[in-house]
Amino acid sequence: MSIGIVGGGIIGLSIAFELVERGVEAITVYDRDPSQGAGLVAAGMLAPTAEANFGEDALQELMSESMRRWPSFAERVEARTGVSIAYRTEGTLLVALTADDQAEVDRLIGFYRRAGSPIEPLSGRDLREREPLLAPRVRGGAFAPGDHQVDPRRLLRALRTLPVRFEARDVNTLSTLRDDVIIVATGAAAAALTGLPVRPVKGQLLRLRGPEPLLRHVVRGIAGGRDVYLVPRADGELVVGATEEERGADTTVTAGGVLDLLRPAADLLPGVAELVLAEALAGLRPGTPDNAPIIDRLGNSEVIVAAGHHRNGVLLAPATAAAVAETVVDKATSIDISAFGAGRFT
Amino acid sequence: MSIGIVGGGIIGLSIAFELVERGVEAITVYDRDPSQGAGLVAAGMLAPTAEANFGEDALQELMSESMRRWPSFAERVEARTGVSIAYRTEGTLLVALTADDQAEVDRLIGFYRRAGSPIEPLSGRDLREREPLLAPRVRGGAFAPGDHQVDPRRLLRALRTLPVRFEARDVNTLSTLRDDVIIVATGAAAAALTGLPVRPVKGQLLRLRGPEPLLRHVVRGIAGGRDVYLVPRADGELVVGATEEERGADTTVTAGGVLDLLRPAADLLPGVAELVLAEALAGLRPGTPDNAPIIDRLGNSEVIVAAGHHRNGVLLAPATAAAVAETVVDKATSIDISAFGAGRFT
Numbered sequence: 001m002s003i004g005i006v007g008g009g010i011i012g013l014s015i016a017f018e019l020v021e022r023g024v025e026a027i028t029v030y031d032r033d034p035s036q037g038a039g040l041v042a043a044g045m046l047a048p049t050a051e052a053n054f055g056e057d058a059l060q061e062l063m064s065e066s067m068r069r070w071p072s073f074a075e076r077v078e079a080r081t082g083v084s085i086a087y088r089t090e091g092t093l094l095v096a097l098t099a100d101d102q103a104e105v106d107r108l109i110g111f112y113r114r115a116g117s118p119i120e121p122l123s124g125r126d127l128r129e130r131e132p133l134l135a136p137r138v139r140g141g142a143f144a145p146g147d148h149q150v151d152p153r154r155l156l157r158a159l160r161t162l163p164v165r166f167e168a169r170d171v172n173t174l175s176t177l178r179d180d181v182i183i184v185a186t187g188a189a190a191a192a193l194t195g196l197p198v199r200p201v202k203g204q205l206l207r208l209r210g211p212e213p214l215l216r217h218v219v220r221g222i223a224g225g226r227d228v229y230l231v232p233r234a235d236g237e238l239v240v241g242a243t244e245e246e247r248g249a250d251t252t253v254t255a256g257g258v259l260d261l262l263r264p265a266a267d268l269l270p271g272v273a274e275l276v277l278a279e280a281l282a283g284l285r286p287g288t289p290d291n292a293p294i295i296d297r298l299g300n301s302e303v304i305v306a307a308g309h310h311r312n313g314v315l316l317a318p319a320t321a322a323a324v325a326e327t328v329v330d331k332a333t334s335i336d337i338s339a340f341g342a343g344r345f346t
Numbered sequence: 347m348s349i350g351i352v353g354g355g356i357i358g359l360s361i362a363f364e365l366v367e368r369g370v371e372a373i374t375v376y377d378r379d380p381s382q383g384a385g386l387v388a389a390g391m392l393a394p395t396a397e398a399n400f401g402e403d404a405l406q407e408l409m410s411e412s413m414r415r416w417p418s419f420a421e422r423v424e425a426r427t428g429v430s431i432a433y434r435t436e437g438t439l440l441v442a443l444t445a446d447d448q449a450e451v452d453r454l455i456g457f458y459r460r461a462g463s464p465i466e467p468l469s470g471r472d473l474r475e476r477e478p479l480l481a482p483r484v485r486g487g488a489f490a491p492g493d494h495q496v497d498p499r500r501l502l503r504a505l506r507t508l509p510v511r512f513e514a515r516d517v518n519t520l521s522t523l524r525d526d527v528i529i530v531a532t533g534a535a536a537a538a539l540t541g542l543p544v545r546p547v548k549g550q551l552l553r554l555r556g557p558e559p560l561l562r563h564v565v566r567g568i569a570g571g572r573d574v575y576l577v578p579r580a581d582g583e584l585v586v587g588a589t590e591e592e593r594g595a596d597t598t599v600t601a602g603g604v605l606d607l608l609r610p611a612a613d614l615l616p617g618v619a620e621l622v623l624a625e626a627l628a629g630l631r632p633g634t635p636d637n638a639p640i641i642d643r644l645g646n647s648e649v650i651v652a653a654g655h656h657r658n659g660v661l662l663a664p665a666t667a668a669a670v671a672e673t674v675v676d677k678a679t680s681i682d683i684s685a686f687g688a689g690r691f692t
Contacts (some may be wrong), residue, residue, distance in 0.1 A: 209599050255554050255608055256619025262605040273602025280623060 002026040004179030009037030012185035014158035014317040018325035027164040041283030067320035074307030075320035083158035092147035097223035139306040187286035188306035200284035203255035208275035223264035348372040350525030355383030358531035359505035360663040364671035373510040387629030404685030413663035419664035429504035438493035443569035533632035536653035546630035549604035554621035569610035
């Protein structure tokens with residue numbers, strides 16, 4: 001049985017990984033330019049708490065399920081590829097600058113509790129004890145010990161060493177492929193291939209660099225109503241993300257995007273100002289009308305879609321990959337993906 | 347008579363130009379990497395008004411003299427090289443965001459008047475009539491019709507077509523050169539060559555791009571105490587500059603530098619947010635203890651120094667170049683450079 005995976009991003013390659021883990025051999029990954037994937041502008045925060053305003057219990061359940069799978073997924077990827085993917089479990093701090101920002105953090109704390117995710121409210125002083133370089137006027141926040149992180153670039157680097165065939169070509173129509181089973185994991189580009197309503201959601205992200213890390217934890221911050229997350233890497237890199245813009249397939253870096261990231265970052269963590277701006281980039285997340293993914297077989301065909309993961313592609317990769325691999329190999333999956341059918345949009 | 351010019355930046359090449367104009371033929375310009383010149387991070391504002399706190403009447407006089415020379419200098423450079431250098435005479439607007447910023451503009455207006463430079467105070471409404479895209483809350487400012495602009499990159503491009511010999515080498519000691527006359531125009535690097543107290547002053551600058559210009563005039567703005575200038579080019583580029591940092595020979599682009607430029611730029615001209623961040627760069631201006639240039643022969647030698655022009659290199663290029671060229675060719679200059687001797691620092 002030959003498998004064709006269209007799209008060599010986080011989702012496509014995670015599926016390839018789970019297929020390889022199950023002994024599948026004839027796998028081809030089609031991607032003309034893997035550097036265009038949304039994963040390259042992801043920070044790798046693994047925050048398995050959906051906001052209640054999605055009204056999406058099913059998405060919450062999939063996020064929790066995928067989070068439970070992350071530790072073993074990380075271990076297995078590293079064991080098979082020999083590449084470290086920097087999975088870190090220090091947990092995440094929610095940080096509010098002002099009283100209004102604190103109200104927003106309190107709202108988030110409610111989501112964590114509702115989802116059964118561990119969350120511990122902290123005062124400004126508590127926060128500065130854990131992260132001494134936070135701004136003195138930080139008002140308060142919380143500690144989310146269950147929110148972890150991984151380095152998406154390292155994950156991609158690891159998965160690219162898998163024993164599969166990589167073919168650098170654009171697939172404009174599925175009928176040109178001769179594989180027995182075809183998996184569409186092209187993110188926002190899935191719309192053109194399948195007709196499904198996946199749209200690009202622009203995200204801008206910065207990579208800053210300093211001699212040593214300013215933070216030990218991931219910080220999910222709110223400063224003057226502006227959201228930002230700060231993801232420290234062990235080598236002194238600090239990832240600052242990410243805007244969320246409905247601008248079609250535009251991947252330009254704008255002055256406004258950079259400002260919207262740097263301003264709250266420097267407000268919360270003044271030492272940011274001294275860091276080198278190593279890279280500013282923009283990518284396209286795949287959004288659906290309800291911003292939950294599509295993980296489904298198209299009709300009775302041998303085409304399976306795994307796309308539309310929006311901001312949650314890295315978090316949802318283990319569950320998505322396992323569900324698709326099981327569907328291919330065993331014709332059924334133990335993971336409940338019934339809510340993520342393509343049919344909900346037709 | 348052979349002339350060696352060490353340094354192929356704005357000052358060095360302007361001197362080469364004036365020598366060529368005077369019929370000098372055997373000119374060699376030594377520069378290993380002309381892309382490192384301060385001119386590449388200059389916006390090209392020609393603002394011939396020195397701040398009184400320099401206490402520098404002589405500098406004010408040299409700035410005025412150089413400004414008077416700019417129109418014909420631009421015309422002659424374009425005539426000889428055939429390259430447009432985008433000399434523009436729309437004038438500059440001083441723009442204040444808040445009441446405190448207005449006080450600073452009022453202080454600047456005082457300097458203009460003291461220097462005899464034309465300046466016309468304007469209300470916020472007056473400013474928005476001239477530049478409709480300025481922020482509605484802009485408080486007031488002034489119009490400086492005598493402050494012009496030129497594109498330093500085009501000026502460099504033009505001067506690089508001069509019929510002189512370019513030698514891409516580092517000159518670490520002047521004794522290796524065999525030219526009859528040696529001109530040191532290496533900016534901050536003049537310190538190592540001559541022992542004179544020229545230090546690097548870091549400047550960060552952004553190039554933004556949009557489909558069409560947001561401004562007609564150069565804007566010298568103050569927003570919440572943060573200085574910024576906005577220099578529009580005809581092709582839709584907007585140059586945003588520039589920080590002034592005492593950090594030694596550091597040319598990294600920092601998060602804080604970018605933020606210090608983008609924040610006041612977007613406060614004064616909200617449309618900035620939509621522009622593409624095309625380039626962020628840092629360069630080193632050459633500063634002296636009094637931030638006025640050194641234009642002088644070293645003792646009785648055949649070494650002439652023209653360095654230390656700090657923020658005013660582009661403005662001061664015509665007068666500096668004429669003074670040096672006259673000194674070389676005629677052994678005397680009609681321009682009063684007596685205040686800019688090397689001896690004032692020894």
